[in-house]
Amino acid sequence: MKAGPSQEDIRRHNLGTLLRYVHVRGPASRATLAESLGLNRSTIMALTADLTAAGLVREELPRSPGRRAGRPSLVVRPESTRVYVLAFDVGVDRIAVARVGLGGVVLDRRESPHEGRGPVEPAELVATLAGMARSLVRKAGRDAVCVGAALAFPGIVRRGDDVIRFGPNLRVGDVRLGEMLSRRLALGVPVAVANDANLGAIAEHERGAGVGYDDMVYLHGDVGVGGGIIVGGRLLGGQDGYGGEIGHMGVNPGGRTCSCGARGCLESEVGERTLLTLAGRADLTGMTSREAVRAIVDAADRGDVVARDALHQVGTWLGHGVANLVNIFNPGLVVFGGTLRDVYLGSAAQVRSVLATEGMAAPRERVRLRTAQLGDDTTLVGAAEFAFADVLDDPLHVLARLRDPEGEPVGS
Amino acid sequence: MSQTPVLDLRGIDKSFGPVRVLQQVDFTAYAGEVTALVGDNGAGKTTLVKCIGGIHSLDGGDYLFDGRPVRPSSPREAAGLGIEVVHQDLALADNLDIVQNMFLGRERRRGIVLDETAMEELARRTLAELSVRTIGSVRRKVSELSGGQRQTVAIARAVLWDSRVVVLDEPSAALGVAQTQQVLEIVRRLADQGLAVVLISHNMNDVFAVSDRVAALYLGRTVAQVRTADVTHAQVVELITAGRSESLGIRG
Numbered sequence: 001m002k003a004g005p006s007q008e009d010i011r012r013h014n015l016g017t018l019l020r021y022v023h024v025r026g027p028a029s030r031a032t033l034a035e036s037l038g039l040n041r042s043t044i045m046a047l048t049a050d051l052t053a054a055g056l057v058r059e060e061l062p063r064s065p066g067r068r069a070g071r072p073s074l075v076v077r078p079e080s081t082r083v084y085v086l087a088f089d090v091g092v093d094r095i096a097v098a099r100v101g102l103g104g105v106v107l108d109r110r111e112s113p114h115e116g117r118g119p120v121e122p123a124e125l126v127a128t129l130a131g132m133a134r135s136l137v138r139k140a141g142r143d144a145v146c147v148g149a150a151l152a153f154p155g156i157v158r159r160g161d162d163v164i165r166f167g168p169n170l171r172v173g174d175v176r177l178g179e180m181l182s183r184r185l186a187l188g189v190p191v192a193v194a195n196d197a198n199l200g201a202i203a204e205h206e207r208g209a210g211v212g213y214d215d216m217v218y219l220h221g222d223v224g225v226g227g228g229i230i231v232g233g234r235l236l237g238g239q240d241g242y243g244g245e246i247g248h249m250g251v252n253p254g255g256r257t258c259s260c261g262a263r264g265c266l267e268s269e270v271g272e273r274t275l276l277t278l279a280g281r282a283d284l285t286g287m288t289s290r291e292a293v294r295a296i297v298d299a300a301d302r303g304d305v306v307a308r309d310a311l312h313q314v315g316t317w318l319g320h321g322v323a324n325l326v327n328i329f330n331p332g333l334v335v336f337g338g339t340l341r342d343v344y345l346g347s348a349a350q351v352r353s354v355l356a357t358e359g360m361a362a363p364r365e366r367v368r369l370r371t372a373q374l375g376d377d378t379t380l381v382g383a384a385e386f387a388f389a390d391v392l393d394d395p396l397h398v399l400a401r402l403r404d405p406e407g408e409p410v411g412s
Numbered sequence: 413m414s415q416t417p418v419l420d421l422r423g424i425d426k427s428f429g430p431v432r433v434l435q436q437v438d439f440t441a442y443a444g445e446v447t448a449l450v451g452d453n454g455a456g457k458t459t460l461v462k463c464i465g466g467i468h469s470l471d472g473g474d475y476l477f478d479g480r481p482v483r484p485s486s487p488r489e490a491a492g493l494g495i496e497v498v499h500q501d502l503a504l505a506d507n508l509d510i511v512q513n514m515f516l517g518r519e520r521r522r523g524i525v526l527d528e529t530a531m532e533e534l535a536r537r538t539l540a541e542l543s544v545r546t547i548g549s550v551r552r553k554v555s556e557l558s559g560g561q562r563q564t565v566a567i568a569r570a571v572l573w574d575s576r577v578v579v580l581d582e583p584s585a586a587l588g589v590a591q592t593q594q595v596l597e598i599v600r601r602l603a604d605q606g607l608a609v610v611l612i613s614h615n616m617n618d619v620f621a622v623s624d625r626v627a628a629l630y631l632g633r634t635v636a637q638v639r640t641a642d643v644t645h646a647q648v649v650e651l652i653t654a655g656r657s658e659s660l661g662i663r664g
Binding site: 301341342347361370371 | 588589590592593596597600616617618619620621622640641642643644645646
């Protein structure tokens with residue numbers, strides 16, 4: 001049992017809060033920071049001095065002359081090009097790796113097609129990811145420092161040790177991809193692994209359609225269907241971090257067999273494979289899931305009745321899922337991302353009709369349905385945000401450790 | 413909600429000679445919301461929009477803007493209030509570039525010359541606020557743009573003027589799926605940024621994808637103004653085609 005937070009704890013907390021503020025909201029003047037963080041100006045000055053010395057932020061005169069009289073307040077900017085993370089997104093048919101600077105700026109990225117529907121050899125996957133990452137790191141400036149890395153994975157990941165417990169569409173069960181990748185990268189940073197849709201939820205919450213919503217649900221379609229639930233501003237992880245598996249919510253007892261082995265899961269009723277089957281378009285299986293889903297929405301728009309019917313059915317099941325979520329979590333916002341963006345826009349009449357009849361009137365009243373604002377990058381952006389978590393928690397310590405891995409951490 | 417609607421039309425009548433087009437039409441639109449205006453061909457949607465936009469004068473009824481009675485008698489007057497209409501034909505000049513189109517007839521001047529830099533900057537910023545990244549240079553001629561890009565320019569032109577109400581007449585009628593989806597997302601974003609958006613559409617998916625309210629016209633009358641969250645596809649179709657819906661308790 002500790003007696004209250006020490007001065008050091010408070011300073012560390014304040015440093016993290018200030019850094020997080022400019023990371024999420026962008027450059028801010030000392031005056032704005034003082035006001036928003038509820039700290040006095042001299043404290044802000046001391047904190048920014050520490051962060052500047054660590055190379056995390058820099059202070060500049062405002063770019064446009066201020067309207068107020070007197071000396072303009074210095075603007076604190078994140079050092080976006082010098083402090084970065086590596087974000088990995090392992091989709092079923094696409095791999096994306098990005099170097100993302102403090103402040104959330106995508107500095108550089110690589111993408112490659114991926115054949116993730118069959119068995120994937122973890123060692124091969126790690127080699128590919130490491131290769132892509134290395135080419136990004138090489139292009140970073142010499143004074144740039146990598147402060148974290150995270151990988152978005154379409155599977156169930158245990159919090160605590162990042163073991164992938166289940167990857168229905170990528171058959172790499174029970175491996176520690178993060179550890180393997182971290183060793184391979186040799187940048188001195190761990191690679192955190194998390195469920196891709198969970199990360200998509202974080203991304204939309206912090207930088208997308210969900211800014212300002214503390215209670216929201218994010219639904220993500222790739223080949224399968226995943227989700228992330230934000231409650232009270234935090235991701236709902238559950239006991240072991242497996243929470244938010246919206247794709248495996250039962251909506252149709254006795255329905256189609258799901259990749260998880262159960263029947264009638266949301267994923268098995270609205271996933272890409274079902275949409276393709278219903279639309280009679282097995283010919284599209286060679287395409288990526290995005291292209292295939294778009295082709296069906298396009299066919300429906302042109303008047304293809306089979307495609308329209310397929311979208312109607314899928315939209316109806318999606319509506320059942322959304323109605324359940326609205327009734328249980330009372331979210332202010334439901335966001336459709338990945339391929340579900342196209343499915344929602346192509347079947348919104350069905351989705352909302354079911355919601356109108358099955359959603360309870362009170363929680364339904366104010367819920368908003370939106371598409372992902374970050375487009376195809378939700379999961380990648382989420383991985384970047386996740387990777388920044390350590391440095392935002394304890395900025396100076398993380399920096400000191402990276403700059404001088406042998407010595408004792410300085411300044412903390 | 414006790415919020416005052418930005419646009420509140422009550423008991424609007426409009427005839428063209430002996431032809432009665434609108435009879436006792438009510439229509440409201442709120443800030444921050446998309447109100448879908450639906451109805452069969454000839455139900456009076458376009459006439460109502462032209463009344464809102466000051467193109468047609470009203471024969472009778474009240475036109476309240478922010479709760480104040482007004483009577484815009486020209487598009488310029490309506491624009492002065494903050495009401496912009498994006499018509500189906502978009503009314504863009506093919507031979508001019510994006511900036512010139514966005515400021516057509518309302519050019520910024522500095523002294524006796526046009527302030528090209530300021531207009532270009534404002535055009536770029538407005539397009540960026542709509543999250544439009546696909547349009548390229550703002551100095552491209554409109555004739556070089558695709559259907560979706562033209563629609564975007566027309567919408568950007570409408571929101572450039574600190575508008576309060578933007579009316580979109582069938583914005584996705586001539587567009588492919590990908591472009592329609594982008595336009596729908598822009599429409600939604602406009603409302604989320606605080607504008608009152610009126611969307612005319614025949615496509616029920618588009619209506620359900622983005623609207624907060626649905627106003628249905630049937631043979632020149634308002635048969636229903638309902639919250640989209642409270643109705644089903646079938647009910648809206650019923651309102652459009654029959655002017656009533658038993659399940660909603662609306663009898664024509």
